[in-house]
Amino acid sequence: MNMNNVNAIFQKDLKDFMANMSLLVLPILPIVIAWLYNQTVETAGEVSMPIEMIYTIIAMAFAAVMFMSIATMFAEENEKHTLRGLLQSPASIIDIIVGKVIVSLFITLVSLAIALFIVDGYEILKPIDYLGMFLFMIIITFMGVAVGLAAKSVGTVSAYSLPVMFGLVFSPMINNFVEEGHVLRTIVDYLPVNAMVNLHNEITWQPILVLFGWIVAMGILAVIVISRAKKDD
Amino acid sequence: MNHVINVSQLEKKFGKHHALKGIGFKLEPGEVFGLLGPSGSGKTTTIRILIGELKKSGGSIEVLGFGSKEFTKNEYLTQIGILSDRSALYDRLTVQDNLQLFRRLYQVEESVIDRVLKDVGLYNDRKKKVKDLSKGMKQRVLLCKAIMHKPKVMFLDEPTSALDPATTSKIHEILEELKAQGTTILLTTHDMEEATKLCDNVALLDDGVFKEYGTPESLRLKYKEDTMHVMYKDGKEETIKRNVENKERLADLMVDENVLKISSDYPSLGEVFIKVTGRELV
Ligand SMILES: Nc1ncnc2c1ncn2[C@@H]1O[C@H](COP(=O)(O)OP(=O)(O)OP(=O)(O)O)[C@@H](O)[C@H]1O
Ligand SMILES: [Mg+2]
Numbered sequence: 284m285n286m287n288n289v290n291a292i293f294q295k296d297l298k299d300f301m302a303n304m305s306l307l308v309l310p311i312l313p314i315v316i317a318w319l320y321n322q323t324v325e326t327a328g329e330v331s332m333p334i335e336m337i338y339t340i341i342a343m344a345f346a347a348v349m350f351m352s353i354a355t356m357f358a359e360e361n362e363k364h365t366l367r368g369l370l371q372s373p374a375s376i377i378d379i380i381v382g383k384v385i386v387s388l389f390i391t392l393v394s395l396a397i398a399l400f401i402v403d404g405y406e407i408l409k410p411i412d413y414l415g416m417f418l419f420m421i422i423i424t425f426m427g428v429a430v431g432l433a434a435k436s437v438g439t440v441s442a443y444s445l446p447v448m449f450g451l452v453f454s455p456m457i458n459n460f461v462e463e464g465h466v467l468r469t470i471v472d473y474l475p476v477n478a479m480v481n482l483h484n485e486i487t488w489q490p491i492l493v494l495f496g497w498i499v500a501m502g503i504l505a506v507i508v509i510s511r512a513k514k515d516d
Numbered sequence: 517m518n519h520v521i522n523v524s525q526l527e528k529k530f531g532k533h534h535a536l537k538g539i540g541f542k543l544e545p546g547e548v549f550g551l552l553g554p555s556g557s558g559k560t561t562t563i564r565i566l567i568g569e570l571k572k573s574g575g576s577i578e579v580l581g582f583g584s585k586e587f588t589k590n591e592y593l594t595q596i597g598i599l600s601d602r603s604a605l606y607d608r609l610t611v612q613d614n615l616q617l618f619r620r621l622y623q624v625e626e627s628v629i630d631r632v633l634k635d636v637g638l639y640n641d642r643k644k645k646v647k648d649l650s651k652g653m654k655q656r657v658l659l660c661k662a663i664m665h666k667p668k669v670m671f672l673d674e675p676t677s678a679l680d681p682a683t684t685s686k687i688h689e690i691l692e693e694l695k696a697q698g699t700t701i702l703l704t705t706h707d708m709e710e711a712t713k714l715c716d717n718v719a720l721l722d723d724g725v726f727k728e729y730g731t732p733e734s735l736r737l738k739y740k741e742d743t744m745h746v747m748y749k750d751g752k753e754e755t756i757k758r759n760v761e762n763k764e765r766l767a768d769l770m771v772d773e774n775v776l777k778i779s780s781d782y783p784s785l786g787e788v789f790i791k792v793t794g795r796e797l798v
Contacts, residue, residue, distance in 0.1 A: 287620065287621075287623065288620075288621055290620070291617055291620035291621050292617075294616075294617075294620070295606070295609070295613070295616075295617040298609060298613055299606055299608055299609055302608040302609065303608060363604050363606075363607070364602055364603075364604040365604045365605070365606060367569075367602065367604075368603060368604060368661075369621075371567065371568075371593055371598060372593070372618060372621045372622065373590045373593070373594055373621050373622060373623075374621050
């Protein structure tokens with residue numbers, strides 16, 4: 284990794300992000316959802332927001348903002364044939380990935396910080412939650428890079444976004460509809476966001492292992508896609 | 517003399533399709549070499565192999581002392597410049613911001629951007645977004661990007677195709693300047709006038725083989741025919757063989773007042789091409 288190249292890519296992608304309307308709306312989503320949730324909870328007269336709701340906001344920030352922006356940025360480089368130009372310059376694929384990830388992480392964290400502030404999330408979250416979020420961020424990074432590099436167009440990424448949203452963002456809600464011991468609950472326990480909720484409720488190894496499992500799986504996927512992108516015949 | 521590019525018996529197969537069937541050429545420092553050929557003859561394929569985008573199927577290549585296995589390395593890529601119809605820019609960014617990215621990556625001084633933009637006549641458009649540029653302007657920005665780091669060798673795949681005459685001559689001007697500075701240039705073109713004007717040597721590529729190779733002048737001389745072309749004032753034309761039997765006839769025509777023009781049949785490069793390959797270019 285070359286910091287000069289990472290910086291060049293970062294500056295370019297930050298400018299490009301700011302000029303791209305379809306990406307700029309993304310960080311607004313978690314903030315709007317947070318505001319809506321807050322209204323609902325206040326009207327219902329509840330004291331604090333259920334942890335599942337907090338986690339849909341966190342998941343929304345990582346899935347809708349971070350995943351979508353990383354994947355869209357790479358898919359667009361593929362679609363417009365600009366990735367080749369970058370790879371033929373002194374920039375390596377790792378420089379390009381790191382530059383883009385920093386841009387989307389920066390925007391994601393700003394959006395998440397505001398959203399959590401709206402729902403008083405900082406009072407509810409414990410230190411262990413931030414470890415979960417850190418691991419989740421790694422999963423999302425690998426996923427975004429893999430999907431974005433494999434996608435030949437921005438349209439393909441949009442098609443991926445729906446299952447990602449349902450698989451990640453709304454999975455904790457299932458616990459509200461399904462009784463304890465149901466197979467569906469066992470299955471969703473293996474989804475990363477549910478693992479984060481479980482980790483919040485009780486610190487055990489199981490959810491941490493689930494998150495590491497996802498990191499390894501997505502990491503392998505990303506490495507395969509990256510090595511294919513480098514060759515590109 | 518050491519050659520900058522040394523290609524011999526280069527072959528490329530796409531599955532069963534034999535796109536290049538053993539071509540060879542050598543370029544001296546500062547030489548401009550033109551690959552001419554009809555659509556599908558293998559021009560782009562040759563360039564893509566030389567810039568590390570495709571792997572060769574056979575033969576040997578060396579550019580600036582690098583073997584083909586090293587064509588994806590930075591040490592090689594920083595010494596070459598590439599312009600092809602596959603080159604692209606970032607639409608939402610300005611001309612300046614696009615060049616700024618590559619200036620940072622190649623680590624050249626800031627002042628280079630203004631200088632190259634002035635060279636191609638786009639300095640006043642530097643704040644425009646790329647998506648608002650015309651095709652000819654985009655091509656000039658791409659040329660800036662390709663020359664900014666002062667490459668030793670340039671690969672240009674149809675640098676002027678489908679451009680207006682003004683942009684074309686601007687690009688020619690810059691290429692001639694680069695040549696004067698000692699840059700070695702390999703270009704492909706469909707434009708025979710361009711090739712005649714710019715190239716020291718050309719190769720006529722047809723279906724993956726070189727049909728001819730040499731200076732534009734030598735090819736024209738080789739394919740000239742021993743005939744005289746006569747144009748009359750009434751629009752009629754005639755071709756007369758130049759030999760002893762026709763000596764008096766040609767002498768008479770010289771003073772015939774019905775004759776508009778007498779010229780020797782010295783073929784253009786385009787005509788040579790048709791004679792060699794039996795088909796039109798493009
Ligand atoms: N990636 C590829 N896969 C399969 N066949 C290919 C590929 N690239 C080129 N070809 C084939 O190789 C031959 C040469 O193509 P190439 O693009 O080099 O021609 P060209 O001389 O550049 O033509 P043009 O003047 O139209 O640009 C063609 O028959 C083409 O179909
Ligand atoms: Mg071509």
